[in-house]
Amino acid sequence: MKPTNNDAHERARQLIALAGPEAVSADRLSSNAWLAAHLEGCASCRAFAANSVDAIHALRAIPIAAGRALVSTTQLRVRHRALELQRQRERLWLVAVCCVAVALSALVSTFVLWRGFEWIAARAHLASSVWQVAFLVFCVMPTLITAMLLLAKDNQLPPHTDSYRG
Amino acid sequence: MAQESTEIARGLRRRDPDLLDRLIEQYQHRLLRYLVYLTGRRELAEDLFQETWIRVLERGHQFNDKYAFSTWLFAVARNLAIDAMRRKQPSSLDGLMNNNDDDDAPFDVPAIAHASAFDLTLQREQGEHIAAGMQHLPAEYREALVLRFQEGMSLEEIATVARVPLGTVKSRIYRGLSALEPWLRGAPL
Numbered sequence: 463m464k465p466t467n468n469d470a471h472e473r474a475r476q477l478i479a480l481a482g483p484e485a486v487s488a489d490r491l492s493s494n495a496w497l498a499a500h501l502e503g504c505a506s507c508r509a510f511a512a513n514s515v516d517a518i519h520a521l522r523a524i525p526i527a528a529g530r531a532l533v534s535t536t537q538l539r540v541r542h543r544a545l546e547l548q549r550q551r552e553r554l555w556l557v558a559v560c561c562v563a564v565a566l567s568a569l570v571s572t573f574v575l576w577r578g579f580e581w582i583a584a585r586a587h588l589a590s591s592v593w594q595v596a597f598l599v600f601c602v603m604p605t606l607i608t609a610m611l612l613l614a615k616d617n618q619l620p621p622h623t624d625s626y627r628g
Numbered sequence: 629m630a631q632e633s634t635e636i637a638r639g640l641r642r643r644d645p646d647l648l649d650r651l652i653e654q655y656q657h658r659l660l661r662y663l664v665y666l667t668g669r670r671e672l673a674e675d676l677f678q679e680t681w682i683r684v685l686e687r688g689h690q691f692n693d694k695y696a697f698s699t700w701l702f703a704v705a706r707n708l709a710i711d712a713m714r715r716k717q718p719s720s721l722d723g724l725m726n727n728n729d730d731d732d733a734p735f736d737v738p739a740i741a742h743a744s745a746f747d748l749t750l751q752r753e754q755g756e757h758i759a760a761g762m763q764h765l766p767a768e769y770r771e772a773l774v775l776r777f778q779e780g781m782s783l784e785e786i787a788t789v790a791r792v793p794l795g796t797v798k799s800r801i802y803r804g805l806s807a808l809e810p811w812l813r814g815a816p817l
Binding site: 475476479480510513514517518520521522523524525526527528532533535536537539540541543544547548 | 643645648649652653656657659660661664665674677678681682685686755757758759761762773774777778783798801802805806808809811
């Protein structure tokens with residue numbers, strides 16, 4: 463299909479817009495022979511090119527500068543946040559170290575207790591299932607006792623609604 | 629440039645505050661200009677400017693040194709701008725267009741030195757027209773024009789920042805420039 467005249471204008475204008483003002487200057491146009499030839503014969507596209515160049519130059523001439531106060535406030539805020547993040551990271555690191563230490567000590571104490579129960583059971587001639595259940599109860603006991611105490615404490619507290627009654 | 633990006637990436641992973649100070653100094657005008665054009669409001673742009681650098685600090689490890697730092701920086705700023713506008717008005721970048729009701733003109737056109745009185749007046753007038761025209765353009769066109777002609781970014785870089793296909797970038801630049809043309813000829817201010 464043969465390109466229409468409108469297509470040629472559209473193509474020329476797109477080339478101008480995408481190339482920017484430097485490329486539309488006379489000496490650079492030689493690199494695009496088609497555009498140069500089109501501009502020579504088309505006054506409206508030539509005007510578009512000239513207007514585009516002016517628009518881009520005008521656009522570049524509008525200075526929007528950050529004020530000193532904005533920059534220093536930003537720098538201060540960034541430093542403050544960096545410090546916060548560093549402290550957060552240190553706290554996380556401490557928590558992680560504590561978790562590892564607790565896990566390790568739990569592992570070691572479980573192993574020692576297991577051996578201890580085994581040794582006592584051997585001396586007392588107990589069946590292995592008996593001392594193993596005893597070991598399990600011993601391990602679970604602190605949690606059970608704490609849970610029971612907390613439940614008992616909750617039951618002893620007066621209901622909330624009572625405290626607001628006059 | 630690759631060397632510079634690698635150094636920046638390394639510093640950002642360490643959250644080096646001195647590096648961030650340097651980057652803020654280096655990119656202050658470019659970033660603010662981009663945000664002012666994107667949002668059309670100086671005050672919001674300044675808030676986003678600060679938020680952008682905080683985000684750069686927090687998410688610095690995500691910076692890929694294969695790209696230029698400015699490309700990533702503008703992408704971060706853009707996301708924050710969109711989030712800010714969504715909080716205010718649930719829509720996309722198009723929502724930024726409807727915020728030109730403020731009285732304060734974000735684009736200040738200064739007097740230009742080293743030119744004749746006539747040139748000065750002409751340039752100032754052109755600047756005013758373009759500034760007014762920019763405010764009436766859809767935000768995505770403004771963004772494309774600023775990144776292309778003020779920041780000198782390549783079309784590919786703009787596509788990365790705006791997260792749109794290359795063809796869309798080309799069309800936005802063309803349409804934006806075409807829409808700006810009548811303003812240069814002295815269209816209604």
